[in-house]
Amino acid sequence: MKPVHSVYELDSTDAIQQLEALADDKEACKNIRLGDIYAVMIMHNVHKTNYRKAYSLIQKLKEREPYIELNRFVSKEMQDVICDELKLPHFTNNEKIGSESSEDQRLDDEVDYSYAMKRHIQRENKAFDEKNFE
Structure with a gap:
């Protein structure tokens, strides 16, 4: 597998698919922080203005790692943009x-x-x- 950032520059859709597969690989998640994987997918969706998908990814990450400090992976500003765009309350999970x-x-x-x-x-x-x- 090519480095994700190289793939992302050439084909962001392929890179996101690789990240989704990586997130589902329990063995790989022992070596890579799940928050890092999800952070790239969340940021990608925010940049594409797909806020609903970004929110869904945050929820999925929180389900998989309930004690995660979200601010370590996704900036508070980005979290606020997602919630504001969807007219939802801001996250208080930190x-x-x-x-x-x-x-x-x-x-x-x-x-x-x-x-x-x-x-x-x-x-x-x-x-x-x-x-x-x-």
Whole structure:
């Protein structure tokens, strides 16, 4: 098989067919990230203004790899274009899932709380200082 980018330059339809076959090959997917394969197919369809097919490919990728961070493979801007063109809600699938996510959320909550508390204390101190100098 020729390198996909060489084939794509000569015949994009053939390149996409090769990528589809590659995506269906479980053995090949052990060595090539599925997200990379789908990213090329998604971008191809967006450039051809075939947004429905691009959306369908994103859905298929998410079904095959539910924990995938889509932004690593398809830019947020491209995702937004697809959703905007189809008048669908934007994807919100880029959060980490599982216990790591819970830990991240817990830390985020603590940081937000700490920042809010710091602001509150600063306001209280400022009010305290102003009362002392009246």
